[in-house]
Amino acid sequence: MAIPEKLLEVLKKDGVVAIATLGPEGPHMVNTWNTYIRVSEDGRLLIPAGYYHKTQANITVNNKVLVTLGSNQVQGLNGPGTGFLIKGTAAFLTTGQEFDAMKSRFGWARRPGHHDRLCDADTVARMSRPSRRSWLEGASSYLSAFPFRQ
């Protein structure tokens, strides 16, 4: 599935990405930066996993994720500023070409022995496979609906 051009624009701008999963105590959130996300050839989002231990544990039980990101520097439907809500599923990668590419770019992702010796130190990248519906929702989502600073 093709990634919307607007989302690719957002990924080039500075900004905070929020990733929500469901855990035993309710929603859990972690974050990354827009510019840390890479898009795979087949339209998945690759996200370097810094910590994300609870996220990984949650995903082993329920792999549904919500991701939001945006930028006030990208034109929206009603003025400057747009954003996306992505509903998808996620998995953690530990091997493969995509893993290697992300690991070489984001060496801090789960550095062995540095953050948590008990963690799976070789787990690095994280994928979200958004559904088409998600993109349509995202393209007309709330962030787009609010012009920036009007």
Place this chain on the structure above:
Amino acid sequence: MAIPEKLLEVLKKDGVVAIATLGPEGPHMVNTWNTYIRVSEDGRLLIPAGYYHKTQANITVNNKVLVTLGSNQVQGLNGPGTGFLIKGTAAFLTTGQEFDAMKSRFGWARRPGHHDRLCDADTVARMSRPSRRSWLEGASSYLSAFPFRQ
């Protein structure tokens, strides 16, 4: 409780805020912009409610919310870029001085008859009361741990 100076800095910078609640189908997320949030005199966050119908419905059942926000333009613990994870509870305001102040600034918040005639058109601002623990977590959180673009 005093709001950390770093958080006040973040609120002055452009950026996307994510707000997560728990609904019957799992986590639900909505967003706003950093600069749309105001801080009350007693340290609560006031957020104009644009749409947010599901969020409001979720909060009537479970008032726990997670809020994340950040900016790469604010210095973090390990370099440029910092962010906060706020764990708190939320309520929707429909009257009062804080409501009036937010409504006069953000007139689009739940405009009667404009977005959804079935909604509570006079519901406008949303408050999060963070716990002290939340702030401590936020101050040393993941966003701070990752320097921007290194």
